[in-house]
Amino acid sequence: MIIGIDDTDSNEGMCTTYLGALLLEELQVYGAVETLPLLIRLNPTIPYKTRGNAAVALKLKTDCPEKVIAHVVSRIEAFARMECEKTNPGAVFIPEKAYEKLKPVLRTFLEKAVKDVIEIEEAKSLISESGVPSKSFKNGRGLIGALAACGAMLNLEEWDHTFEYLAYRKKEKWGTPREIEKESFFEADRKTYPDTWDTVDLKNKLIVCVPHSADPVLFGIRGKSPAIVTKAASLIRAEPVERFAIYRTNQGTDMHLLSAENLTEIRDMHSYRFEGTVSAVPKTIHGGHVIFPVQDKEGNGIDCAAFEPTKNFRLLIRKLRPGDRIVVSGSVNSGTLNIEKIEIKKLAPLYREENPVCPTCGKHMKSSGQTQGFRCKKCGTQATSKVLCEVKRNLTAGLYEVPPCARRHLAKPLVREQSNDIEINPAR
DSSP states (O other): OEEEEEOOOBTTBOOHHHHHHHHHHHGGGTEEEOSOOEEEEOOTTOTTOSSSOEEEEEEEEESOHHHHHHHHHHHHHHHSOTTSTTOOOEEEEEOGGGHHHHHHHHHHHHHHHHHSOOOHHHHHHHHHHHTOOEEEOTTOTHHHHHHHHHHHHHTGGGSOOEEEEEEEEOGGGTTSOOOBOHHHHHHHHHHHTTTEESSEETTTTEEOSSOOSSSSEEEEEEESSHHHHHHHHHTOOBSOEEEEEEEEEOTTSOTTEEEOSSGGGOOTTEEEEEEEEEOSOOEEOTTSOEEEEEEOTTSOEEEEEEOGGGTTHHHHHTTOOTTOEEEEEEEEETTEEEEEEEEEEEOOOEEEEEOOBOTTTOOBOEEOSTTSOEEOTTTOOEESSOEEEEEOOSOOSEEEEOOGGGOOTTSOOGGGOOOSSSOEEOOO
């Protein structure tokens, strides 16, 4: 049986991954857990999400599915933050006999849930047509994520993945300040990077992997294997934990990005990667956000933004100039793309006017007066006008990303990129 769960948390607390970790232990009474649990991030632009828009899935070999379903439903009822308007839990239970039939259907559903917008009725119709057991609360929006997480479990071999070690606080500590030794997180990063990432932000001197909300998570270490995230977690010095879980996840994979051939395809609440040309000098607006327009080959345009939380990344964006050829990745809302990564493919040449250089002595000539040209005082050489000289750009072609403190869950960090022909500049 595959169990998918979504939407049990709220902006004020709880976390669906905590419920997944709890069930991972409790459900072993009814059978054997067959693989690591899944943490699946869905479309990051959806306005109905509580915090990270994550769903979880577990795979259990069991002879008593009815008891499993009853137990899962009881734990959702006990832990979900039903008082929150945005919290609308859903759970789906895929029996083993339905795996092959639902595998391609839920693969498509997973892709749509990560890249597109799905209405609740679409999820409910799929459940009704397939006849799989489910349970929803309130408007049942959590059924969308639950189905998507089941689709990920059924199609493990078909999507890129990373791992996250999540440590959870004791219940009496929820909502109180987290007790951590900050230096231990930097030590863990030093000893495990680049096989782990987004533990800390070195340039901004921030710990990234410790949440600030009242949820049960103490910290989360992301990396390339269960072994390396476990090693990093072992170096952390903090308050005692209640439990931990290692999730296989689509975080850090760019799974949310669509390719856009031209900018007329771009819609709000979707994420894209596209190539274009900078068409105006970036402007810094109120709040410290940096905005600049990009055009495609047909002249269609869109504004791209490096918002204030991207910190030092804005310094890079301010160096762009009209004519620069770039590839940008990010999510679109209100007609503006929030940049996650940028590849600078080709820099436009910049020129400035200078007094001409004397061909004899190599010194710059002086003006002879308005409309009277230029003259070298030493050699007497003359010239009629100023000359254009190319300016060296304080910018190089290559791949750049926002700093770890501003990285979205699904954005693929450059430390995971492999390229022989592009300069990669990971944010540290």
